[in-house]
Amino acid sequence: MLVLASHGALAQATGEASLPEWDRLSPQQRELLVAPIRERWNARPEHRQHMLDRARDLQRMTPEQRRDARQGVKRWRHMTPEQRAGMRALYGRMRSLDEAGRRELRERWRAMTPEQRRAWVRENAPPPRDEDR
Structure with a gap:
């Protein structure tokens, strides 16, 4: 699943308590968000279509559905x-x-x-x- 840095992590890394819309982010803030995705994209070409599909799925979700999806990913990572x-x-x-x-x-x-x-x-x-x- 395509997961971006959390608001808290970005705010902590940039020293800001409240963050603006994407267009108002600094180039450094944008790079902080994009770098992990770029690394996964380049490292795992066989998963690129899956990453695009998940990103499209996330765009169609309500905020509550996105929250539930993130919780599901957390549970999955902790499973044997x-x-x-x-x-x-x-x-x-x-x-x-x-x-x-x-x-x-x-x-x-x-x-x-x-x-x-x-x-x-x-x-x-x-x-x-x-x-x-």
């Missing part, structure tokens, strides 16, 4: 590989269900023991990925 595999399997299955089916699967998932979840993931695992994003 086993937990990530479980979430991929669960998400993949949820996408194929209607709302009632998703609700039922969420309830079943919450009621499962860790061993039952592992078995469910083995039975419903999506194809393996080269690496986590």
